[in-house]
Amino acid sequence: MTQKLVVVGAGMASGRMLEHLIDGQPGDWDVTLFNAEPRGNYNRIMLSPVLAGDKTYEEIVTHDDDWYATRGVTCRFGEKVAGIDRAAKTVMAANGDVLPYDKLVLATGSNPFIIPLPGHDLGGVIAYRDLEDTERMMALAPGQKAVVIGGGLLGLEAAAGMAARGVEVTVVHIMGHLMERQLDEAAGFLLRRALMQKNITVLCSANSKEIVGENGQVRALVLDDGTELPCDLLVMAVGIRPNTALAQSAGLAVGRGIQVDDQMRTSDADVFAVGECVEHDGALFGLVAPLYDQAKVLAQTLMGEQAAFVQKSLSTKLKVTGCDLFSAGDFADGAGREDIVFRDPARGVYKRLVLEGNMVRGAVFYGDTADSSWFFGLIKDETDISEMRDTLIFGPAYQGGSAVDPMAAVAALPDDAEICGCNGVCKGQIVEAINGGAGDLGAVRAKTKASASCGTCTGLVEQVLALTLGDEFKMPAAQPVCGCTDLTHEEVRRLIKSQRLTSMAAVHQELGWKTSCGCHVCRPALNYYLLADWPLEYKDDPQSRFINERKHANIQKDGTFSVVPRMWGGMTTPNELRAIADAAEKYKVPTVHVTGGQRIDLLGVKGEDLPYIWADLNKAGLVSGHAYSKGLRTVKTCVGKEHCRFGTQDSSGLGIKLEKKLWGSWTPHKVKLAVSGCPRNCAEATCKDIGVVCVDSGYQIGVAGAAGMDVKETERLADVATEEEAIELATAFMQLYRENAKYLDRPYKWVAKVGLDWVKERVVHDLAERKRLVEAFELSQSIYRKDPWAEHARERAETYQPMADLTLEAAE
Known part of the structure; x- marks a missing residue:
């Protein structure tokens, strides 16, 4: 007989419980799922990559609408449960609906702790717990300021994500070093240094005193020493508290959290709880x-199986802003304890083992965590390490006195060694799944969930696969473009070229697309590939572009838009500045911001005013800065030898020539460029997609730099003597990138895949290929180099003249 199950909270714990329950007893449960958020289960661990721009929300959804629908789950998202009547076995929804239950699961999660500082209730003071908080941070514009209170994992991820978007971030931490619960002082210092290299200000031993505001919005955080930290947004990431209000009002036993037994049962036999x-x-x-x-224990309990939740020793393997961290056991100093420490400053590696007698009691690793599972096993099993003490710090592959095949490290792991910390999957479970027929990474994930959450253990899972299957194991192929096809991006690009597929319909037909019109993931990619490969035959499809590209302006959190005129090489004139000032006044632009790319951003333009502000700016000679596009965005320059006593070449002049040469071309991702007039590098050319450093003998061309979530120095492409050669090499590199890179790969990711030598061979050494690349780029430019502002301003002004009249009247 079908039982009624009501679940309150659609987070990761209850989501995993439903997976086990529905898979184990399909059709036996009539499930109603409440969630205060207006959505279902998504991977909160991956909110940080969403904030940093590395993933979209859609990519971290664990259970979409179709998942719930096909399993018969009734979803009441955006609804809270107002109360529980345990005697009647009913729950009351906020709208007054009363629903009966046979079993009730509370998965109400936790609430972020908000320090009750004066001013904590001001607008712009938020926590970091859900998608809405993430979107608030994503809405900050480059150059705006944010303060993060809390130097734990969550606070640092928030800081790194905002910094990657160009926000000026300060982290305030009350303790003497970051992540003090997981890291010792030395590792905390290395982490702080790495963060500061990413332009994040870190203040430790800093105590917050009050939050001050203006017109109801946060303006600054004041520390107890009087320091004032201005901010447009203040993020508190100082811990969480179990959300017990609903359970407490129902009379359930509550301490610090909802109290449960080993079967996850509360003080009421028909009410269970799971999660934070x-x-x-x-x-x-x-x-x-x-x-x-x-979640697994609760599902087994509901299905009538014997199960018990057992608390386990936990290790912490974390990835903060590109820094690998591992912590396990007790690493505090104490009587009878001694350390083994390994430091490699050049590589940014620090390892510390805390020994007591002949046992490892704690471990802290920074920068290299490859052997963390093995060391965790030594701690957990209290292994006698006396015979390998001399080489212990070097890991399992070195036991015996010298390095051996790296696969030996995996072979040395016992079956109960934890491989996937997120899902608690050990090596033996993975081996069992492989022996049971799971022959690739996807199958192992499906059977065990290993590497299905944060993904940091993927490489280790693949090593277990390789070790278990031997010669039968093949490294996994690249991921398909999306669910519409089994083909990878690289395969799709190759087939588009080799089969001369010049339309979206042809791709869908000839390459066996599973849907006739594609999806939001593949359509933008196909549109770009067709446009780049067949500029004469293919016409750009605006509906296959992201909304910002369709609107030719960046949409803001309040529905207004950002307008950024192009300023060639960061140079401008009084007439252009007057035009911008006049437009800002005429259209009542609330915020005028100088960007890090040496341009002026008009923020808060109403959608209906876009064609008219574009038209006014066009009249002054200003064109779109393509701040919204996958294409050339900024070209940053210093003033060079014309004004600076250190300048060796006309850097601003070269920057203008490069920008006028390269603008308007669609590329796989955004491209940023800089020209510095001397090796002092004031224009930061060594961390751009293309960077030129001027020297006495000419120009040093670098490519594949990065200054966002990943910070990477450019790689030297070539040294040339003339501006003409510098422009030619930059153009050829841009076209090679256009023709070969995966959609949404920045140049540094693409170069890492193909290798700089491969790029040099085609761009620098093969003169005929270089000439072809330049000509191909110029052909594409002749077709697609248009100022979208001018085009759309004319179209919309012609079809919507009354608004133009209204705008003019308002200006007068």
Whole structure:
């Protein structure tokens, strides 16, 4: 007989519980799922990559609408449960609906702790817990200021994500070093240094005093020493508290969390709890691994199986802003304890083992965490390490005195060694799944969930596959473009060229697309590939572009738009500045911002005013800066030898020539460029997609730099003597990137795949190929180099003249 199950909270723990339950007893449960958020289960661990721009929300959705629909789950998203009547076994929704249950699961999660500082209730003071918080941070424009209170993992991820978007971020931490619960002082210092290299200001031993505001909005954080930190947004990331309000109002036993037994049962036999809201044997839980263990136990309990939740020793393997960290056990100093420490400053590697007698009691690694599972096993099993003490710090591959095949490190791991911390999957479970027929990474994920959450253990899972299958194992192929096809980006590009597929319909037909019109993931990619490969035959499809590209302006969080005119090489004139000032006044632009790319950003333009502000700016000779596009955006320059006593060449003049040569071309991702007039590098040319450093003998051309979530110095492409050669090489590189890169790969990611030598051979050494690349780029430019502002201003002004009249009247 079907039982009614009501679940309150659609987070990761309850989502995993439903997977186990529905897979184990399909059709036996009538499930109603409430969630205060207006959406279902998504991977909160991956909010940081969404904030940084590396992923979209759609990519981190765990259970979409179709998943719930096909499994018969009734979803009541955006609705809270107002109360529970345990005697009647009913729950009351906020709208007054009363629903009966046979079993009830509370997965109410946790609430972020907000420090009750004066001013904590001002607008712009937020926590970092959900998608809405992430979107608030994403809405900040480059150059705006944010303060993050809290130097733990969550706070640092928030800081790094905002910094990657050009926001000026300061982290305020009350303790003496960052992540003090997971890291010792030395590792905390290395992490702080790495963050500061990413332009994040870090203040440790800093105590917050009050938050001050203006017109109801946050203006600054004041520290107890009187320091004032201006900010447009203040993020508190100082911890969480179990959300027990609903359970408490229902009369359930509540301590620090909702108290549960080993079967995840509350003080009511028909009410269960799971996730961050629970308290088990006095412990609370914030990491995902124990939550998933709880979810499995709860599902088994509901299905009538014997199961018990057991708290396990936990290691912490983290990735903060590109820095690998590992912490396990107790690494505090104490009597009878000694350290083994390995430091490699050049590589940014630090390893510390804390020994007591002949056992490892704690471990802290920074920069190299490859052997962390092995070391965690030594701590957990209290292994006697006396015979390998001399080489212990070097890991399992060195036991015996010298390095051996790296695969030996995986072979040395015992079956109970944890491989996937998020899902609590050990080596033995993965081997069992492989022996049971899971022959690739996808199959192992499906059977065990290993590497299905944050993904940091993927390489280790693949090593277990290779070790278990031997010669039968093949490294996994690249991921397909999307669910519409089994083909990778690289395969699609090759087939478009080799089969002369010149339309979207032809690609769908000839390459066996599973849907006739594609999806939001593949359509923009196909549109770009066709446009780049067949400029004469293919016509750009605006509906296959992201909204910012369709609107020719960046949409803001309040529905207004950002307008950024192009300023060639960062240079401008009084007439252009007057035109911008006049436009800002005429269209009542609330914010005028100088960007890091030496341009002026008009923020808060109404959508209906876009064609008219474009037209006014066009009259002054200003064109779109393509701040919204996958194409050339900024060209940053210093003033060079014309004004600076250190300048060796006309850097601003070269920057203008490069920008006028390269603008308007669609590329796989945005491209930023800079020209510095001397090796002092004031224009920061050594961290751009293309960078030119002027020297006495000519020009040093660098490519594949980065200054966002990843910070990477450019690689030297060539040294040339003339401006003409510099422009030619930059153009050829741009076209090679256009013709070969995967859609949404920045140049540094593409060069890492193909190798700089491959790029040099075609751009620098093969003169005939260089000439072809330049000509191909110029052909594309002759077709697609248009100022979209001018084009759309004319079209919309002609079809919507009354608004133009209204705008003019308002200006008068």
